[in-house]
Amino acid sequence: MRAWQITRLGQPEDALELVESPDRAPAAGEVAVRVAAAALGFPDLLLCRGEYHDKPELPFTIGGEAAGTVVEVGPDVDGVDVGDRVIVTAGETVGGALADRLVVPVDRILPAPDGMPLEQAAAFFxxxxxxxxxxxxxxxxxxxxxxxxxxxxxxxxxxxxxxxxxxxxxxxxxxxxxxxxxxxxxxxxxxxxxxxxxxxxxxxxxxxxxxxxxxxxxxxxxxxxxxxxxxxxxxxxxxxxxxxxxxxxxxxxxxxxxxxxxxxxxxxxPFRDDPVYVREVHDALCEFHSRGLVSPLVDTVDFDGVPKAVRRLGERTVVGRVVVQIPDS
The missing domain is CATH 3.40.50.720 (NAD(P)-binding Rossmann-like Domain)
Structure with a gap:
């Protein structure tokens, strides 16, 4: 697995490092996702600088959400199959989402909207x-x-x-x-x-x-x-x-x-702790998408260009969400 992590605090070019670690198989209640795209936001810049209200212990992976395809399903997982297109919602049980492979609890994924490219789905949640x-x-x-x-x-x-x-x-x-x-x-x-x-x-x-x-x-x-x-x-x-x-x-x-x-x-x-409500909102948003009423506005960047992209978040030059396209390694 390759992931962009903050290894020290500072400006993005100094704080971020591309780190490799062994893949692991999903345990009970988990799924493995091959990530196609992950979204960045202003909090990622603040995290680099140590200015965000949350202070994770170093090192940690950035990125608040991602989208990809399920490649492995652990024991005791129902309703999810290999090949499903999903959105991964990062959180305390996941860490950051800016990696080419994630193993996450099944309650941290949502179905990607039908017909929505994964680059847009990464910026949807x-x-x-x-x-x-x-x-x-x-x-x-x-x-x-x-x-x-x-x-x-x-x-x-x-x-x-x-x-x-x-x-x-x-x-x-x-x-x-x-x-x-x-x-x-x-x-x-x-x-x-x-x-x-x-x-x-x-x-x-x-x-x-x-x-x-x-x-x-x-x-x-x-x-x-x-x-x-x-x-x-x-x-x-x-x-x-x-x-x-x-x-x-x-x-x-x-x-x-x-x-x-x-x-x-x-x-x-406070709402993220209510999975029933989160899914209710997700379903309503998917319905809006199916009717052509919403469509994420994204600015795509390459996996190698993450530090520069994070810096741009502070320069107010970004339109929509910055989405990192992740090649299959």
Whole structure:
């Protein structure tokens, strides 16, 4: 097995090392998966630097999700066969997913959506489960409402745009630069705001006749959060999804009182412990895919180019999710 591991903390080119180790056979309740592709995310960059809230013991493999084909099934496994196309969801029982072969508990795999290439399936779990649970469960987004999506050309942002449209909401996408705003239009956003060219607060107020957005999907934090409070509708929901901008905001709660809006925190970890709900969400997302409503936006890179790809995550040059294509060794 070959895997990209963080062996020391630092910048990606210094921290990451391609490590080889012997393959092992799956034990009871496990399956072995030949990995075709694995997805990277901003947390992988933070893990390299030692800046993520989780601090795994060195060395450890990066990558939060992967997709591939089952090549071996251990004892006491039902409902999974050799040759099945699956998504691997990394976690404490798996470690990272950026390896050419993984042996995982059977409860850490999900069926890949029918007809979806494995390069896209590798980017399906984290982004779409995150956006589905945040928008539909935590924020209660409804058909006819307006949702504002920050970082709309990124991995979870692009998923949020597609899911907003899938449930019948009006989607206002915010991104930086012509190339990224064109991507947002291609995703189906009703309105697109280039934050490099105009103030998104004024744009949202203008597009909503002064009412503001019912739901704001904020994975950036910092000043973006602060300014978003100025264009949220009465009884709106401001979703705190992450802090990709690097700054954790604070705010005076009297502003929420005056405008009757909610600040809604969201993290997927509590939901990941409920496999029944995770599978329910997965099945709903697969149905959206079968109807042509969602399709992961991926930026593929070669297996040897992982350190450079992780560095790019911090340079804000990535569109969609970075997916590493893994050759058969």
């Amino acid at each position: 984290v982004a779409y489960q995150t956006s589905y649970m945040a928008l539909l469960r935590r924020a209660g987004l409804r058909s006819g409402e307006t949702v504002l999506v920050h970082g709309a050309s990124g991995g979870i942002g692009s998923a949020a745009v597609q899911l907003g449209k899938a449930v019948g909401a009006r989607v206002i996408a915010v991104a930086g630069g012509r190339a990224k705003t064109e991507v947002c239009r291609g995703l189906g956003a009703d309105e697109v705001v280039d934050h490099r060219e105009e103030d998104f607060v004024a744009a949202v107020k203008n597009l909503t006749d002064g009412r503001g957005a019912d739901v704001i999907y904020d994975s950036v934090g910092g000043d973006v959060f602060d300014r978003s409070r100025r264009c949220i509708a009465v009884e709106g929901r401001l979703l705190v999804v992450g802090f990709a901008g690097g700054t954790i905001p604070q705010f005076a709660v009297n502003h929420a009182l005056l405008k009757n809006y909610s600040v809604v925190g969201f993290r997927t970890r």
